[in-house]
Amino acid sequence: MHAEDIAEEFPVVSMDSNALDAARMLAEHRLPGIVVTDPSGKRLAVLPASQVVRFIVPQYVQDDPSLAGVLDESMADRVADKLASKTVRDVLPDHLRDVPAARADDTIVEVAANMARCRSPLVAVMKDGVLVGVITASRLLEAALKH
Template sequence: MQASDIAVEVPTVTLDDPVTRAVKIMADRQLPGLIVVDRASHPRAVLPGSQVLRMIVAQTYQRDPALARTIDEAHADLFWQELEHRTVSDCLPPQPSKKVAVQADATLLEVAGVMARMHSPLVAVVAPDGRLSGCITLSALLIHLDLPDTTG
């Protein structure tokens, strides 16, 4: 099985899009992240939802969950409003590491290897011209692996 066999179309974002748009798309489509593309639809990076959270949740609360517990519920539910004026670019490292993409003819092992190496919950699938042709999420990859039945 090849990457193109299980890739699906997903919405994308650009570096200039508001991060609130990205979060809304992830929530609406139940995606673990999004592919960031340039104007020519070439994948540039993956924006994992966890990276967005790392950016908006103060380091003190990340390091000490007990401290986060001291914030009352009404105020704790509003932490996401810190995203209001930020862009997708703000959520990514200044120099994104290697692209999280595979060619359409990549095997599932190649896809799994990229996901594992890059700690990415999704991988872009690119056509020979480098344009995005689809995306594979970790859950889709796991569904298509020939795993043994352990139910009984």
């Protein structure tokens, strides 16, 4: 089985897309992450859902999680507002700007090794320089466990 056999269509966003819209897409489709492209459609990064969650949690709460319990509900309801005026570029740290990619003819093991090396929840599948789909970690596991 090759990468193109298990690759799925997947939504993408650009670096200049609204971060709140990207977060909604991640949430509505229950995606582990999303591929980020430049204006020409060239893959640039993977924005993991966990990074969006990290962005909306105030730094002082990340530093001391016990403070999360003292935030009132109105504050908790407004954490996502932080994304409204931001772009995907604003929430994507530089170290996540390397998109793990697989060739269409890569084996499942090659895809898994690439995903593990990059610690990414998904891998872009490329054929002749064009994005043909995405393989998520759960899709990879599903394919690997069938055999």
